[in-house]
Amino acid sequence: MSSLDTKTRGRTSRGRLRALDVYLCRFEQALLERRDGPWAQAVFADVGFGEHPWTTLESAQAFRALNPELPVVGVELDADRAAAAQVDAGARTHFRQGGFDLPLQAHEPARLVRAMNLLRQGPAERVPEVHRTLSRYLLTSGLLVEGSADATGAVLSAHLLRRRTDAPDDLPFREGLLFHTDFSHGFAPVLFRDWLPRDLRRRVRAGEPIHDFFSAWTAAWREARDSGHSHPPDVFRETTPRLAARVDGVDVDPWLGSHGYVLWRPKEGVCS
Numbered sequence: 001m002s003s004l005d006t007k008t009r010g011r012t013s014r015g016r017l018r019a020l021d022v023y024l025c026r027f028e029q030a031l032l033e034r035r036d037g038p039w040a041q042a043v044f045a046d047v048g049f050g051e052h053p054w055t056t057l058e059s060a061q062a063f064r065a066l067n068p069e070l071p072v073v074g075v076e077l078d079a080d081r082a083a084a085a086q087v088d089a090g091a092r093t094h095f096r097q098g099g100f101d102l103p104l105q106a107h108e109p110a111r112l113v114r115a116m117n118l119l120r121q122g123p124a125e126r127v128p129e130v131h132r133t134l135s136r137y138l139l140t141s142g143l144l145v146e147g148s149a150d151a152t153g154a155v156l157s158a159h160l161l162r163r164r165t166d167a168p169d170d171l172p173f174r175e176g177l178l179f180h181t182d183f184s185h186g187f188a189p190v191l192f193r194d195w196l197p198r199d200l201r202r203r204v205r206a207g208e209p210i211h212d213f214f215s216a217w218t219a220a221w222r223e224a225r226d227s228g229h230s231h232p233p234d235v236f237r238e239t240t241p242r243l244a245a246r247v248d249g250v251d252v253d254p255w256l257g258s259h260g261y262v263l264w265r266p267k268e269g270v271c272s
Contacts, residue, residue, distance in 0.1 A: 012050045014058070016153035017116060019180040020145065021062040023261060024112070031111055031143060032066045042111035042139055043071040045102055048118045050076065053085040053095060059114070060093055075102055100133045110137040115146045116158065119198040127199040128171060128272065131161055135172040138163035144172050147197045156180045159197050159270070174272060176249075176265035183260060187232035189217040199272060209271040213264065216246040236260060 024032065034042075044063055046056040056074035064070050074095045076082045085095035096103040104110065113134050119127055127146075135144050140163055147158025157179045161172035177200075179192050193204060193214070200210050220242035221235065229235045240257045244250035249266035256263055264270065 011151075012052065012055055012117070013152055014054045016149055016151070017055045017114075017156075018058060018062075019153060019156055019182065019260070020114075020116070020149075020158065020178075021059050022259070023178065023180070024145075025062055025066060026255070028112070028143060029066055031141070032063050032070065034111065035067065035069070038109055038139060039111060040069075041071060041107055042109045042142070043073050043104065044112045045073045045075060045104065045110045045114070045137065047075045047100065047102070047113065047115040047134070048077065049074045049081075049085070049095075051081055053088055055116075056085075056095075057088060057093070071108065073102075073104065073108070075099070100130055102134070102137050104137055109139045109142075111139060111142050113137060113142070113144045115144070117148055119146065120148055122198075124199045124202065127197070131159075131172055132170050135161060135163050136170055138172070140165055147178075148195045150195060152184075154182050154184045155191055155195050157192050157195050157197060160265075174269040176263055177270045179262040179264075181236070181260050183232045183236070187221075187236050189214055189221055213247055217243050217262075220246060233258075233260070 044059065046059060049056045053074050056072065060072040069092065072093045074085060075098045076085065076095065077099045079097045082095055082097035089095050115134060119130060131144065131146065138144060142163045144161040145158050146161065147156065149156035157177065159174060160176040160178055162175045164173045181187055181191060185191060204211050204214055220239045223242050224235050224238035227238065229238050237257045240250065240262060241252050244252045249264055251263040251265060
């Protein structure tokens, strides 16, 4: 256990990260499918799967629809949880005890590392070092996903962090910020405030880029509602293009809007 690791309650529910799986299968298909050279053995590492490995197994099933040979490694800080998960291990699915210093073998680089719901507690100052530590296991162009979801996965937000060769001090590039809602709580931008990644949650204040983003999103939402829309999915679809007119880097792919996603991918990266 390193100084970056902290114990979590480890409670999760089936389907909590399904929306993230769906997004990755659609927009990171090439990353998940790639099998040339070192990518043949490049793993999906799921960090902190908790009391039950449900989300790891669900992701493995989803991703293997694209790459049937994809190796999956579930990592859990609690040794008892890691041991209990062995009942679900298989030839290509492994569960190991460990933390942010991932227990990967020399022949197991990572193509995708997911660390959801692990950094909500503790100082925000540790987040860059956690990102740096996890990204070191990625092949170049590999992806680190880090963020938070509510208990059922109804509301989710996550950093999309890319390993690049030009990144200073091994820090991954803060490529995008992804939001998703299933509308079971309705829709308003404020819904996401408490589920922002740890390093952004307390920074929604004047003078911060994330504050400007939410201010623009709220203005776009009000405009969509004032135009006569009231059903949350309709308001959501109408809000995104209005947000894109105010903020550079908002993806207006119709599929995203019709499935409850907003992707903010500014050219310079998401400010820390």
